[in-house]
Amino acid sequence: MIIDTTEVRAINSFSRLESLKEVYGLIRLLVPIFIPIFGITIGILIIVWLERKLSAGVQQRIGPEYAGPFGILQALADGTKLLVKEDLLPSRGDIRLFSIGPSIAVISILLSYSVIPFSYRLVLADLSIGVFLWISISSIAPFGLLMSGYGSNNKYSFLGGLRAAAQSISYEIPLTPCVLSISLLSNSSSTVDIVEAQSKYGFWGWNLWRQPIGFTVFLISSLAECERLPFDLPEAEEELVAGYQTEYSGIKFGLFYVASYLNLLVSSLFVTVLYLGGWNLPIPFILIPDFFGINELGGIFETTIGIFITLAKAYLFLFISITTRWTLPRMRMDQLLNLGWKFLLPISLGNLLLTTSSQLLSL
Structure with missing residues (x-):
């Protein structure tokens, strides 16, 4: 039985192309989902920082200032702490x-x-x-x-x-x-x-x-x-x-x-x-x-x-x-x-x- 190497290469190339199309379709499906989630997450971190700073200003305090510049990473630090804390039931x-x-x-x-x-x-x-x-x-x-x-x-x-x-x-x-x-x-x-x-x-x-x-x-x-x-x-x-x-x-x-x-x-x-x-x-x-x-x-x-x-x-x-x-x-x-x-x-x-x-x- 004689196997045509050209035909085998063509089949392999076609299968790779199909797999690339599937990966591309998956990326196109996931990107519109994860971009808003990422943007919303950043927005929440900023809101938490803004509330702490504005609340401190109303009460004539300084507010968070050590975690990152002007304390902007304080919300991220608190979220990381909650992730690693024990989950009690x-x-x-x-x-x-x-x-x-x-x-x-x-x-x-x-x-x-x-x-x-x-x-x-x-x-x-x-x-x-x-x-x-x-x-x-x-x-x-x-x-x-x-x-x-x-x-x-x-x-x-x-x-x-x-x-x-x-x-x-x-x-x-x-x-x-x-x-x-x-x-x-x-x-x-x-x-x-x-x-x-x-x-x-x-x-x-x-x-x-x-x-x-x-x-x-x-x-x-x-x-x-x-x-x-x-x-x-x-x-x-x-x-x-x-x-x-x-x-x-x-x-x-x-x-x-x-x-x-x-x-x-x-x-x-x-x-x-x-x-x-x-x-x-x-x-x-x-x-x-x-x-x-x-x-x-x-x-x-x-x-x-x-x-x-x-x-x-x-x-x-x-x-x-x-x-x-x-x-x-x-x-x-x-x-x-x-x-x-x-x-x-x-x-x-x-x-x-x-x-x-x-x-x-x-x-």
Whole structure:
């Protein structure tokens, strides 16, 4: 039997080409997934450093300054410490619920980033129901907190989980009519369409001026959703010894820590997208090329500017949430529920009614 070496080489070359195509396809699949995760991780580290520095400034302290230049690596050092610490498990708790709870809290919030447009061409999924996907996904996170509190077999943890569920329900309901009002004004529920609807008149085209009541309710509800002071009842140290986090240590405690800052960042980005014009500058976009002496904006330059503007606007919400933490006292649980059900919910429904009436009259 005579074997043609040329044919064998051709077969080997073809098989190598097919394997290279498979590797290339795998890379193309994984790169869009890992790049946002890497960017979000860097953003969380920066937010932790900013909060510590701003909090120190409010209290007339220095803050972290030894781990890296200006203490910028302090958050990374703390995260590394949590990774290597011993992961303790409660002897009489439900280990499955105890272990799954932190993962549910993180994953549900991470999925919300898929519909956030950082620039005109930089969004993972431009869905027609983008903002409502965020609301539905964010409502899953309290289930993880409730599971964690119940699985810890600790009365303080369980009470913290119950508070987290009650607080989430109380403030997601007023938040939804605010999002509905924005969708009515923009004639779309896509986050990209909502931003583009605010790009015509620059600063004066933002939904902040057309929805001042909705913006205020959305801002308060977002702070409550993030469990930031004065709405940090589920983890009140003086009452519940950190609530649902009491029995956690190591990487699982780190996941709760990451989830809180993930939620804060995603809320600030949605405030930017819904009310502050997203990636658009305060001046009309059509005047920018003439102002900078550029013939046409596009490509990497436009994307970079869009990312910078989006993050700069999101920093305003972060600054408000950090300064609020050291300005207002913590509310009681009955005050928190009364604010959500008896004050914010009627106002948000009235705002939705006014928005619907104005849209019907304009037809």
